[in-house]
Amino acid sequence: MNSIDGTIASPKGFQATGLHAGLKKNKLDLGVIYSEKPAKAAAVYTTNQVKAAPIYVTKEAMQDPTIQAVVVNSGYANACTGEIGLVHAKKMQQAAADQLGVAATNVAVASTGVIGKTMPIELVEGGIQTIDLQEGQPYHFHEAILTTDTTTKEIVVQDTINGELVTIAGTAKGSGMIHPNMATMLAFITTDAEISQELLQELLSEKTETTFNQITVDGDTSTNDMVLVLANGLAGNTEIKKGTEGYDKFSAMFKLVSETLAQMIAKDGEGATKLIEVQVEGATDELAARMIAKKIVGSMLVKTAMFGEDPNWGRIICAIGYSETKIDPEKVDMWIGSVQVLKNSQPQTFDETAIKQILEQDKIVIAVDMNLGDAKGAAWGCDLTYKYVEVNALYHT
Amino acid sequence: MNSIDGTIASPKGFQATGLHAGLKKNKLDLGVIYSEKPAKAAAVYTTNQVKAAPIYVTKEAMQDPTIQAVVVNSGYANACTGEIGLVHAKKMQQAAADQLGVAATNVAVASTGVIGKTMPIELVEGGIQTIDLQEGQPYHFHEAILTTDTTTKEIVVQDTINGELVTIAGTAKGSGMIHPNMATMLAFITTDAEISQELLQELLSEKTETTFNQITVDGDTSTNDMVLVLANGLAGNTEIKKGTEGYDKFSAMFKLVSETLAQMIAKDGEGATKLIEVQVEGATDELAARMIAKKIVGSMLVKTAMFGEDPNWGRIICAIGYSETKIDPEKVDMWIGSVQVLKNSQPQTFDETAIKQILEQDKIVIAVDMNLGDAKGAAWGCDLTYKYVEVNALYHT
Numbered sequence: 113m114n115s116i117d118g119t120i121a122s123p124k125g126f127q128a129t130g131l132h133a134g135l136k137k138n139k140l141d142l143g144v145i146y147s148e149k150p151a152k153a154a155a156v157y158t159t160n161q162v163k164a165a166p167i168y169v170t171k172e173a174m175q176d177p178t179i180q181a182v183v184v185n186s187g188y189a190n191a192c193t194g195e196i197g198l199v200h201a202k203k204m205q206q207a208a209a210d211q212l213g214v215a216a217t218n219v220a221v222a223s224t225g226v227i228g229k230t231m232p233i234e235l236v237e238g239g240i241q242t243i244d245l246q247e248g249q250p251y252h253f254h255e256a257i258l259t260t261d262t263t264t265k266e267i268v269v270q271d272t273i274n275g276e277l278v279t280i281a282g283t284a285k286g287s288g289m290i291h292p293n294m295a296t297m298l299a300f301i302t303t304d305a306e307i308s309q310e311l312l313q314e315l316l317s318e319k320t321e322t323t324f325n326q327i328t329v330d331g332d333t334s335t336n337d338m339v340l341v342l343a344n345g346l347a348g349n350t351e352i353k354k355g356t357e358g359y360d361k362f363s364a365m366f367k368l369v370s371e372t373l374a375q376m377i378a379k380d381g382e383g384a385t386k387l388i389e390v391q392v393e394g395a396t397d398e399l400a401a402r403m404i405a406k407k408i409v410g411s412m413l414v415k416t417a418m419f420g421e422d423p424n425w426g427r428i429i430c431a432i433g434y435s436e437t438k439i440d441p442e443k444v445d446m447w448i449g450s451v452q453v454l455k456n457s458q459p460q461t462f463d464e465t466a467i468k469q470i471l472e473q474d475k476i477v478i479a480v481d482m483n484l485g486d487a488k489g490a491a492w493g494c495d496l497t498y499k500y501v502e503v504n505a506l507y508h509t
Numbered sequence: 510m511n512s513i514d515g516t517i518a519s520p521k522g523f524q525a526t527g528l529h530a531g532l533k534k535n536k537l538d539l540g541v542i543y544s545e546k547p548a549k550a551a552a553v554y555t556t557n558q559v560k561a562a563p564i565y566v567t568k569e570a571m572q573d574p575t576i577q578a579v580v581v582n583s584g585y586a587n588a589c590t591g592e593i594g595l596v597h598a599k600k601m602q603q604a605a606a607d608q609l610g611v612a613a614t615n616v617a618v619a620s621t622g623v624i625g626k627t628m629p630i631e632l633v634e635g636g637i638q639t640i641d642l643q644e645g646q647p648y649h650f651h652e653a654i655l656t657t658d659t660t661t662k663e664i665v666v667q668d669t670i671n672g673e674l675v676t677i678a679g680t681a682k683g684s685g686m687i688h689p690n691m692a693t694m695l696a697f698i699t700t701d702a703e704i705s706q707e708l709l710q711e712l713l714s715e716k717t718e719t720t721f722n723q724i725t726v727d728g729d730t731s732t733n734d735m736v737l738v739l740a741n742g743l744a745g746n747t748e749i750k751k752g753t754e755g756y757d758k759f760s761a762m763f764k765l766v767s768e769t770l771a772q773m774i775a776k777d778g779e780g781a782t783k784l785i786e787v788q789v790e791g792a793t794d795e796l797a798a799r800m801i802a803k804k805i806v807g808s809m810l811v812k813t814a815m816f817g818e819d820p821n822w823g824r825i826i827c828a829i830g831y832s833e834t835k836i837d838p839e840k841v842d843m844w845i846g847s848v849q850v851l852k853n854s855q856p857q858t859f860d861e862t863a864i865k866q867i868l869e870q871d872k873i874v875i876a877v878d879m880n881l882g883d884a885k886g887a888a889w890g891c892d893l894t895y896k897y898v899e900v901n902a903l904y905h906t
Contacts, residue, residue, distance in 0.1 A: 159831070160827065160830040160831045161829075161830040161831070161835075161836050161838050162826055162827060162829065162830030162836075162838040162854075163830075163838070189823075191823070191827075192823060192826055192851075192854055192855070192856065194854070194855045226823065227823025227824070227826070227827065228822065228823045228826075228856045334827065335827055335830060412809070412901070413901060416897075416898055416901035416902045417901065417902070419898065419902045420901070420902030420903055422902070425625065426586075426588070426589060426623065426624025426625045427624070429559055429589055429624070429625075430557065430559060430588075430624065430731065430732055432558075432559065433557040433558040433559030433560075433732060434556070434557045434558070438558075439558050439559075441558050441559040441560070454589075457559075457589055457591070458589070458591045459589065459625045459626075496898060496901075497898060497902075498895050498898050498899070500809075500813075500898070501813055501816065501893060501894060501895050501897070501898060502895075504809070504810060504813035504814065504817070504893075505813045505814070505816045505817030505819070505894075506817055
C-alpha cells in the first residue's frame with residue numbers, strides 16, 4: 113500500500129470543489145463531492161439524540177444507499193432549527209441535485225457550525241448555483257468543511273487489488289465537540305473500488321469503532337457527526353469479497369485512512385499543542401481496552417499534565433480506576449514514551465531527563481499493560497491548553 | 510432550622526484541631542476530630558477501583574461502625590503506594606489512637622494530596638504526638654484538610670428535635686479530581702443527635718446521591734474520596750426514628766449540610782470564577798433528571814461558555830442530547846437565570862442586556878424542563894478557566 117499526495121477526488125470518477133457562499137466572513141464555506149457514476153454508500157451518524165436537520169435528510173437519502181453527490185456547508189450546523197431547518201436541508205439537497213444533474217434522493221447533505229441559527233438558505237442556494245466542477249479545485253472541498261480547525265485533513269492511499277489499482281481518499285474536519293460516537297466530526301471517504309454496499313457498511317462500522325470513535329477532544333458528542341463513504345467501482349477490480357486477499361488489502365487501506373483522519377482530528381483539537389496516543393494491552397477484551405484508553409485520553413487532569421509536560425502517572429492510573437471496566441488495581445504497568453513509570457501499579461525510578469525529552473515532543477504515547485488478558489485497544493486525544501479556554505470562551509453565539 | 514457560625518466541633522462532645530506536621534511547606538497539613546463518646550458512624554467511599562490505602566484502613570475500622578476519632582493529612586494521597594502505604598495508614602491510625610487514648614479500631618483515616626509518593630510517616634507520627642485538643646483551634650481542622658482549595662468549607666445548622674437542641678456540622682475539601690461517585694472530595698459531618706447507625710447510613714447514602722454525587726469540577730473521580738458522618742448522641746434527644754417529625758427535621762438539616770458543602774466544593778473548583786447550578790424538571794424519573802443535570806454541568810463547552818459569559822444554549826442542548834437517558838429532542842424548554850432561551854427546543858428571542866447581567870454574576874442557574882414527566886434533579890459545577898489550565902499544568906509531580 114502507498115500513501116500519495118492527493119485529494120478527495122483522487123479515486124477514479126470523483127470530482128470535488130469548494131467555494132465561498134457567504135456563510136462565513138472570508139473563508140470557504142460550501143463544498144461538493146460528485147461521482148460520475150452513482151456510488152454505493154455507507155454511513156455512520158451521531159448518537160446524540162438531538163440531531164441536526166441534515167442528518168435526517170441524509171438518513172432518508174440513504175434508505176436506498178446509492179449516493180452520487182455530497183453537499184456540505186460550514187458556518188451553520190442547522191441543528192435545533194425546527195421545521196424550517198428540515199426545509200432548508202431539503203432545499204440544499206434539491207439545489208445540488210439540480211446543479212449537478214443528479215437525483216435528489218442520491219444527494220447526501222451535511223452541515224457544521226453554530227447550533228440554533230437559521231441558515232441563510234438563499235446564500236446556500238446561490239452558492240450551489242455557481243458550482244463549476246470543471247473549474248473547481250478539489251482541495252477547496254477540504255477547506256470548505258472546516259470550522260475552528262487550523263489545517264485541512266486528508267489522506268490518499270493506493271494498492272493493487274484483484275489486479276487493478278484501487279484508491280481510497282479521505283478528508284475530515286474536527287476541532288470541537290469531538291467525542292464521537294460520532295462528534296462535529298465530519299469525514300468523507302471516496303474510493304473507486306468495486307465492493308458491495310453491505311460489505312462497505314460493515315467495514316465502516318467496524319473501523320469506526322477503533323478509529324473515529326476512539327478520539328476525544330472535549331467529551332462533547334456533537335449533533336451533526338457523520339462519516340460517509342462512497343464507492344463507485346470505477347477502478348475496474350472484480351468485486352472485493354470477504355475472506356480474500358483483496359479484502360485484507362482493502363480493509364488495511366480503509367483502516368489506515370480512518371485512523372489517520374481520526375489522529376489528524378485529535379491533533380488539531382481546539383487549542384491543542386500535542387497529540388496524545390494511548391495504547392492499552394493485556395486487557396480482558398477489546399472493548400475494555402478501548403474504554404480504558406478513551407478514559408485516559410479524555411481526562412482533563414491527564415490533558416493538562418501533558419500540556420504542562422509533567423509525567424503525572426497518578427492522574428493516568430486514577431483514570432484507569434474509574435473506567436467502567438473491571439481491572440486489577442495492583443497489576444498495572446505503564447510507560448510514557450519508552451520510559452516505564454509503573455510496574456505492578458508501583459512507581460518506578462526513572463530518568464528525569466529522558467522523560468522530559470519525551471514530553472516535549474508534539475506526540476506523546478502513553479502505554480498501559482493491564483496484565484489481565486490479551487486484548488488491545490487505542491485512543492487519541494490532545495492536551496488541554498489556555499488556548500482551548502480562549503477559543504471556547506471567546507466564541508460568542 | 511438555623512444556620513450558625515461554628516466549626517466541625519460545634520455539636521456537643523466534639524473537639525477538633527489542625528497543625529503543621531511538615532507534609533506541606535507552610536500550610537496546616539494534619540487534622541483530627543475527636544468525640545468524647547464513641548460515635549455511631551456512616552461513610553461512603555470512592556467508586557474508583559484504584560483506592561488509596563486510608564480507604565482500606567477506614568473501611569476495616571468501619572466493620573464495627575463506631576468511630577471516636579478521625580485523623581486526616583493533606584499533601585500526600587497515600588494512593589498507589591503499595592504495601593508500605595497500608596503500613597503507613599495503619600501507623601497513622603495507631604498513632605492517633607495512642608495520642609487520644611482511644612481504640613485504634615475506632616479511628617478513621619483519610620488522606621488527600623499527590624498520588625504515588627510515599628508518605629514521610631515519621632513526620633505524620635511526630636505531628637500526631639503534638640496534638641493538644643485543649644489548646645487547639647477547631648477551625649484549624651477545616652484548614653488542614655485543604656489542597657488546592659482557596660477557602661475552607663463549613664456549615665453548622667441547629668434545630669430542636671424531640672425536645673432537644675440538635676446540631677449538625679460539616680466541613681469539606683475539594684478543588685480537583687472532583688466528579689464524585691465519590692471525588693478527592695473529603696467531607697466530614699458531626700452531629701450530637703441520637704440516631705441509629707443504620708438510619709444514619711441510609712440517610713447519608715440517600716443524600717449523597719443528590720448532593721455530593723451531583724457535583725463535578727473535571728470529570729475525574731479520585732482515589733481518596735470519602736464522606737464520613739459521626740453521631741455521638743450527646744444532644745440527649747430521644748432516638749430519631751424514620752417517619753417521625755423529628756426525622757423530617759433531621760433529614761432536612763442533613764440535606765442542607767450536604768448540599769451546602771457540595772455547592773461550596775463546586776464553587777471552589779480549581780480556577781473557577783463561577784458556581785453553575787443546573788435544575789432539571791419534567792424528567793421521566795429522578796435518576797434521569799440528575800444524569801441530565803450532571804451532563805450539562807460537566808460539559809467542557811458549557812463550562813467555557815459560562816466563563817466567557819455567553820448564553821450558548823446550543824452547547825447545553827447538545828449535552829442534554831448525549832446524556833444516557835431517553836429524551837424528546839423537540840420538547841426541551843430552557844432558561845438561563847430568569848430568561849427563557851428555548852421553548853419546545855426552539856430558540857426564543859431574548860433581552861441581550863438582561864442575559865448579560867445574569868451571566869456576569871458569580872452564580873449562574875440553568876433551568877431545563879424536559880416536559881416528559883414530574884421528576885426533578887440538580888447538579889453543581891463551575892466554569893472552565895485559564896486558571897484551571899494553569900493550576901493543573903503547572904502542578905508538577
